[in-house]
Amino acid sequence: MRHKYKVISGVLVLTALVALSFKSDNAASVPTNSPAFSDGINTNIRKAFLEVWQQYKPLHSYGFEVVQEQLSASTMQAQPVIDFHNLFGKKRGYRLSLSEKVLDSEDLIVGDLPEEVLKGWFAHELGHMIDYENHSNAGMIVYGIRYSLSDQYKREREHEADSIAIRHGFREEIIVAKKYLLENDFISPAYQNQISKYYMSIRGAELCPDGIAPVLPKVEI
Numbered sequence: 001m002r003h004k005y006k007v008i009s010g011v012l013v014l015t016a017l018v019a020l021s022f023k024s025d026n027a028a029s030v031p032t033n034s035p036a037f038s039d040g041i042n043t044n045i046r047k048a049f050l051e052v053w054q055q056y057k058p059l060h061s062y063g064f065e066v067v068q069e070q071l072s073a074s075t076m077q078a079q080p081v082i083d084f085h086n087l088f089g090k091k092r093g094y095r096l097s098l099s100e101k102v103l104d105s106e107d108l109i110v111g112d113l114p115e116e117v118l119k120g121w122f123a124h125e126l127g128h129m130i131d132y133e134n135h136s137n138a139g140m141i142v143y144g145i146r147y148s149l150s151d152q153y154k155r156e157r158e159h160e161a162d163s164i165a166i167r168h169g170f171r172e173e174i175i176v177a178k179k180y181l182l183e184n185d186f187i188s189p190a191y192q193n194q195i196s197k198y199y200m201s202i203r204g205a206e207l208c209p210d211g212i213a214p215v216l217p218k219v220e221i
Contacts, residue, residue: 035064035096042111045098048118055168056126058133063093068110071099075110076121078128082137092137094129096122104188113180120170120177127164131157155198162200166208175205 035053037046049066053059063081071077081093102108113121135143146153165174179202182192200208 035066038065038067038069041066041068044113044115045111045118048115049096049122052119052122052126052170052173055123055170056130059094059126059129064095065093066096066098068098068100071097071103073103075099075101075103076125078125078132080129080132080137080140082140086137088136088138090137094132096125102187102191104191105186107186108184114176116173116176117180120165120173120175123165123168123170123173124161124177127161127168128157130164131160151198158198159200159204162205163208166205167210171205171208171210174200175202178202178205 035049045066045068053064065081075098077097079095079097081095083089083091086092098110100110102110102113110118132140132143143157147157148154162174165171178195178199181187181195182202
């Protein structure tokens with residue numbers, strides 16, 4: 001029997017609620033050490049993703065799928081996949097959706113991007129999923145609303161995704177991906193401005209610590 005799921009996304013709709021879209025595939029509900037790929041995803045994407053995936057061990061206990069589909073507002077989306085009946089529980093899967101082409105580009109095919117660019121992009125998206133682990137299923141609704149409504153919160157989450165990727169060993173790939181997107185003439189200025197506004201800068205990625213900075217205790221004077 002096929003089950004239906006709600007996919008929690010951070011897209012703002014007219015009702016100011018998190019967008020919820022039905023999913024009728026049960027692949028993401030069964031824990032597996034190997035992600036499921038939708039038909040048509042080429043070997044370049046599979047190879048780059050699997051090499052990055054190996055470094056994100058906390059995600060391996062979840063059902064996970066990589067789906068290529070038409071996206072209207074992004075090139076890639078990292079989403080928790082939550083059984084509607086378990087909204088207030090802990091069970092979930094994850095889905096990475098990716099478009100065939102880079103946003104606002106007619107010439108840049110995602111599967112044809114350089115391997116290091118793909119790895120940096122995937123490392124960032126999986127960083128989002130590690131960040132999602134700090135939130136309950138119901139909490140992801142609040143996450144999505146805040147992400148949609150607050151530029152500051154969106155910047156914080158995008159910077160944290162980059163920071164997580166760097167802590168997982170992908171500093172160079174993150175930097176390569178940023179340089180490619182910000183310096184490529186085939187990327188629209190609007191998309192480049194969005195990247196500059198919300199995402200960690202190249203210099204920030206260079207200086208970002210490899211580990212989580214310790215919180216120093218307060219000292220009574």
